[in-house]
Amino acid sequence: MSETIFSKIINREIDADIVHEDDQCLAFRDINAQAPMHILVIPKKPIDMLVNAQADDQALLGHLLLTARQVARNEGYGEAFRLVVNNGEAVGQSVFHLHVHILGGRDFSWPPG
Ligand code: AMP
Numbered sequence: 001m002s003e004t005i006f007s008k009i010i011n012r013e014i015d016a017d018i019v020h021e022d023d024q025c026l027a028f029r030d031i032n033a034q035a036p037m038h039i040l041v042i043p044k045k046p047i048d049m050l051v052n053a054q055a056d057d058q059a060l061l062g063h064l065l066l067t068a069r070q071v072a073r074n075e076g077y078g079e080a081f082r083l084v085v086n087n088g089e090a091v092g093q094s095v096f097h098l099h100v101h102i103l104g105g106r107d108f109s110w111p112p113g
Contacts (some may be wrong), residue, residue, distance in 0.1 A: 001046040006097035036105025047098040077104035
């Protein structure tokens with residue numbers, strides 16, 4: 001996988017407002033927040049998009065979700081938050097390093113736009 005802005009954040013080549021880090025993932029505030037809470041959780045393993053995750057990534061993918069839940073709790077939005085994974089340019093993926101958006105703190109419509 002080629003280098004992305006997110007791998008540069010993992011490697012501390014560029015700054016980010018990091019709210020969580022462990023051996024498997026990193027969570028940091030989105031630079032263009034779409035809600036009062038807008039945080040991205042990314043695996044340290046370079047997976048470009050969900051469709052390319054492998055069967056042996058199962059535990060890692062679960063870890064991303066449980067981390068997202070904990071981050072939402074830490075931010076004070078543990079009771080109501082939305083998780084989004086854009087997979088593919090056609091649905092809005094712009095950074096090709098897997099990431100889970102955690103959004104909260106305002107009303108959200110359904111279906112999503
Ligand atoms: P997506 O469109 O699903 O690929 O989401 C990529 C997200 O990364 C967007 O919401 C961007 O605002 C966010 N983003 C891009 N560059 C940075 C950065 N340097 N620090 C934090 N968030 C970023």
